[in-house]
Amino acid sequence: MRKVIVQKFGGTSVADTEKIKNVARTVIKEKENGNDVVVVVSAMGHTTDYLVKMAKDLSPVPSGREMDMLLSTGEGVSIALLAMAIQAQGYDAVSFNAMQVGIITENVHSKARIIDIKTDKLRKNLQEGKIIVVAGFQGVTEDGEITTLGRGGSDTSAVALAAALNAERCDIYTDVEGVYTTDPRIVPNASRLDEISYEEMLELAHAGANVLHPRSVETAKQFNVPLRVRSSFKLDNMGTLILGVDNMEIYKPVAGVAADLSQARIVVCDVPDKPGVAAKLFGSMAKEHISVDMIIQSYARKVSNTNDIAFTVDANDLDKTVAVLKKLREDIGASGEIQVDSNIAKVSIVGAGMIDRPGIASTMFETLAELGINIRMISTSEIKISCLVDKDQAYKAVEALHKVFELESDEIAEVKGDLPNV
Amino acid sequence: MRKVIVQKFGGTSVADTEKIKNVARTVIKEKENGNDVVVVVSAMGHTTDYLVKMAKDLSPVPSGREMDMLLSTGEGVSIALLAMAIQAQGYDAVSFNAMQVGIITENVHSKARIIDIKTDKLRKNLQEGKIIVVAGFQGVTEDGEITTLGRGGSDTSAVALAAALNAERCDIYTDVEGVYTTDPRIVPNASRLDEISYEEMLELAHAGANVLHPRSVETAKQFNVPLRVRSSFKLDNMGTLILGVDNMEIYKPVAGVAADLSQARIVVCDVPDKPGVAAKLFGSMAKEHISVDMIIQSYARKVSNTNDIAFTVDANDLDKTVAVLKKLREDIGASGEIQVDSNIAKVSIVGAGMIDRPGIASTMFETLAELGINIRMISTSEIKISCLVDKDQAYKAVEALHKVFELESDEIAEVKGDLPNV
Numbered sequence: 001m002r003k004v005i006v007q008k009f010g011g012t013s014v015a016d017t018e019k020i021k022n023v024a025r026t027v028i029k030e031k032e033n034g035n036d037v038v039v040v041v042s043a044m045g046h047t048t049d050y051l052v053k054m055a056k057d058l059s060p061v062p063s064g065r066e067m068d069m070l071l072s073t074g075e076g077v078s079i080a081l082l083a084m085a086i087q088a089q090g091y092d093a094v095s096f097n098a099m100q101v102g103i104i105t106e107n108v109h110s111k112a113r114i115i116d117i118k119t120d121k122l123r124k125n126l127q128e129g130k131i132i133v134v135a136g137f138q139g140v141t142e143d144g145e146i147t148t149l150g151r152g153g154s155d156t157s158a159v160a161l162a163a164a165l166n167a168e169r170c171d172i173y174t175d176v177e178g179v180y181t182t183d184p185r186i187v188p189n190a191s192r193l194d195e196i197s198y199e200e201m202l203e204l205a206h207a208g209a210n211v212l213h214p215r216s217v218e219t220a221k222q223f224n225v226p227l228r229v230r231s232s233f234k235l236d237n238m239g240t241l242i243l244g245v246d247n248m249e250i251y252k253p254v255a256g257v258a259a260d261l262s263q264a265r266i267v268v269c270d271v272p273d274k275p276g277v278a279a280k281l282f283g284s285m286a287k288e289h290i291s292v293d294m295i296i297q298s299y300a301r302k303v304s305n306t307n308d309i310a311f312t313v314d315a316n317d318l319d320k321t322v323a324v325l326k327k328l329r330e331d332i333g334a335s336g337e338i339q340v341d342s343n344i345a346k347v348s349i350v351g352a353g354m355i356d357r358p359g360i361a362s363t364m365f366e367t368l369a370e371l372g373i374n375i376r377m378i379s380t381s382e383i384k385i386s387c388l389v390d391k392d393q394a395y396k397a398v399e400a401l402h403k404v405f406e407l408e409s410d411e412i413a414e415v416k417g418d419l420p421n422v
Numbered sequence: 423m424r425k426v427i428v429q430k431f432g433g434t435s436v437a438d439t440e441k442i443k444n445v446a447r448t449v450i451k452e453k454e455n456g457n458d459v460v461v462v463v464s465a466m467g468h469t470t471d472y473l474v475k476m477a478k479d480l481s482p483v484p485s486g487r488e489m490d491m492l493l494s495t496g497e498g499v500s501i502a503l504l505a506m507a508i509q510a511q512g513y514d515a516v517s518f519n520a521m522q523v524g525i526i527t528e529n530v531h532s533k534a535r536i537i538d539i540k541t542d543k544l545r546k547n548l549q550e551g552k553i554i555v556v557a558g559f560q561g562v563t564e565d566g567e568i569t570t571l572g573r574g575g576s577d578t579s580a581v582a583l584a585a586a587l588n589a590e591r592c593d594i595y596t597d598v599e600g601v602y603t604t605d606p607r608i609v610p611n612a613s614r615l616d617e618i619s620y621e622e623m624l625e626l627a628h629a630g631a632n633v634l635h636p637r638s639v640e641t642a643k644q645f646n647v648p649l650r651v652r653s654s655f656k657l658d659n660m661g662t663l664i665l666g667v668d669n670m671e672i673y674k675p676v677a678g679v680a681a682d683l684s685q686a687r688i689v690v691c692d693v694p695d696k697p698g699v700a701a702k703l704f705g706s707m708a709k710e711h712i713s714v715d716m717i718i719q720s721y722a723r724k725v726s727n728t729n730d731i732a733f734t735v736d737a738n739d740l741d742k743t744v745a746v747l748k749k750l751r752e753d754i755g756a757s758g759e760i761q762v763d764s765n766i767a768k769v770s771i772v773g774a775g776m777i778d779r780p781g782i783a784s785t786m787f788e789t790l791a792e793l794g795i796n797i798r799m800i801s802t803s804e805i806k807i808s809c810l811v812d813k814d815q816a817y818k819a820v821e822a823l824h825k826v827f828e829l830e831s832d833e834i835a836e837v838k839g840d841l842p843n844v
Binding site: 017020021051054055057058059060062063065066067069070072073074076077079080081083084085087088094095097099100121144145146 | 439498502507522566
């Protein structure tokens with residue numbers, strides 16, 4: 001039986017007709033390798049921005065249902081154009097939107113989760129030798145309502161299709177050359193990783209390495225779909241393969257270093273030390289869809305029988321968080337102030353190999369100490385150690401950690417865009 | 423039971439967000455009249471041209487299936503935006519594409535015919551008090567393939583929806599104020615008709631009055647759906663109501679005069695006068711999808727036992743027609759030349775009342791004769807008389823006929839665009 005390869009191309013890769021021709025050539029090359037090919041594409045370049053702008057002209061808060069209807073047209077354009085471009089080069093191709101395939105999602109707008117993918121139409125068309133072009137980012141409910149999958153949606157579509165078709169691999173073509181040991185804008189000689197485990201990739205993604213949306217990595221992990229991140233424009237570079245840790249050839253104790261500058265720290269002072277308080281506090285956050293990252297609860301003070309609860313949220317959620325806390329303070333009996341600090345960054349080291357090497361954490365803390373960097377909070381998982389530091393020290397911390405864990409390459413990586421200001 | 427009104431707005435009426443807001447107001451006004459409202463919209467302004475241009479960049483002959491996939495996104499945008507605009511004014515609205523409604527067509531691309539419309543979802547949403555916005559121009563096959571309806575497609579969608587929902591009326595909002603007794607660019611004081619029969623409208627449409635595509639009028643006639651053509655921008659003007667001749671209050675012998683400058687005349691000389699020749703000739707035209715309009719066969723010449731067959735086709739089909747004839751000439755034994763003349767125009771008078779007034783035809787011929795206009799061909803139907811004249815005399819003929827049949831108004835009509843050069 002022929003192997004199925006799922007390829008995904010983002011909006012930048014299909015931004016104009018010349019680029020679409022380029023994508024068609026890449027797709028055909030994979031077909032010529034003797035594989036069945038399913039291609040997932042996003043909307044062209046700035047289409048989504050343009051559509052959102054028109055919607056905002058008409059309504060300050062457009063309905064989620066109509067917004068999904070509107071945005072889903074973007075991929076309708078790119079799939080048809082890519083199918084035409086493939087056909088123009090003499091290959092049989094057919095495009096399907098999510099409704100035609102049957103990419104079934106829950107009935108939620110703008111961030112629906114895929115619950116099922118029908119494969120009959122896809123298998124039939126693959127058997128007929130066709131290259132299939134599928135609209136990413138979109139889905140349909142059992143009732144025929146159009147939904148979208150939210151951020152990283154097209155990656156998730158591709159991975160879910162690969163899982164449903166039991167694909168050999170899912171290749172995510174993008175404008176970076178793979179997953180690096182850290183952001184090459186911070187450390188120019190960062191190394192491209194040939195392999196990384198799902199778990200490490202997830203931690204790196206959560207830690208701010210914006211190569212893949214965590215959701216797509218989670219889906220790949222769940223269904224054990226090997227995922228390759230590679231450049232649309234440099235096809236001789238094989239990028240980075242993301243796979244199960246059991247399948248990895250070798251791994252270093254630390255695979256990468258990441259900085260996340262988009263967080264804010266909140267401290268709720270003098271919270272009564274009694275059961276249920278934390279549950280109430282973070283339950284209220286969850287109800288408002290505020291994702292909380294690091295959480296630290298201090299030891300209770302003997303005299304007042306209170307403690308302080310510190311946590312971090314996305315800086316965009318800061319105002320909403322403070323509003324929730326102000327309402328909640330009386331309810332949970334917190335007598336102290338609410339401290340807010342946006343001038344922070346989370347620096348993390350990630351590695352599946354650190355689990356049985358106790359020296360890693362202390363090496364990290366010592367490295368930061370030597371630079372005079374004060375650690376404001378620490379949190380750890382089995383494969384990650386994160387330290388909260390002052391924002392203006394974040395890049396210095398990343399550079400030093402990248403060096404101390406010997407992650408440098410001999411080459412200078414190509415970089416895109418500017419670093420966030422600190 | 424509440425009455426259903428179907429409204430249709432073309433691409434010009436939804437060309438930008440300001441115009442979409444305007445359409446929303448018109449829709450809401452009809453809803454406020456106590457009716458259930460279903461709105462059909464085309465793609466915004468120049469969307470289709472833009473999409474076609476990209477397709478041509480990718481392929482000289484894009485596949486019909488992918489072209490339909492591509493073009494159908496245009497209405498996806500406009501329906502979502504219009505639904506948002508209606509919602510923003512405080513009314514409940516929902517948009518559906520053809521696949522969601524179930525506008526079932528035959529499995530033909532770029533000019534599919536509607537074969538069925540599912541009404542369950544529409545009726546359910548109307549019962550819930552919602553204004554429904556439906557994508558025009560597009561359909562779906564029983565197998566879930568996206569199709570488009572070709573020229574005049576959105577008008578046809580609207581009329582077919584009105585028929586399926588047993589609507590009170592179908593209002594076609596456009597950039598003209600109604601159906602005129604002739605093209606106001608030729609005769610500035612042409613009168614707007616308050617009423618016209620389907621049959622007259624069909625003849626006028628075929629005769630070159632580009633207000634409505636004949637297909638939508640045919641569908642309206644078939645299902646007896648009253649059709650109103652009116653301006654999107656001048657809502658106090660009720661436009662023209664097109665309805666069955668039995669329901670008309672009063673009609674003049676001649677309702678309108680039209681000129682069609684897009685035809686070419688072909689004469690096949692010395693065709694053997696024997697059975698089957700005309701069938702073979704026009705059968706070959708039909709096979710090549712060439713529409714033939716007027717046909718004249720001369721009396722057979724006694725000596726040679728041959729005759730001449732003259733007919734008119736759309737000037738765009740002229741080269742194709744000549745190619746077919748050249749191949750065919752030997753087969754049918756036509757020994758003479760093939761004469762071609764693009765320098766002609768068809769001038770027609772149309773009126774359901776002419777059927778029992780024998781003087782009408784002679785008045786037409788006399789009027790042209792007085793102006794020294796030579797009539798090259800004549801064809802008649804029960805409600806139409808068409809004369810082929812030299813192109814540069816067409817407008818003069820229209821003016822004179824409009825006057826002699828007393829069709830003038832006291833007002834000067836507003837005009838859009840330029841007349842074709844003669």
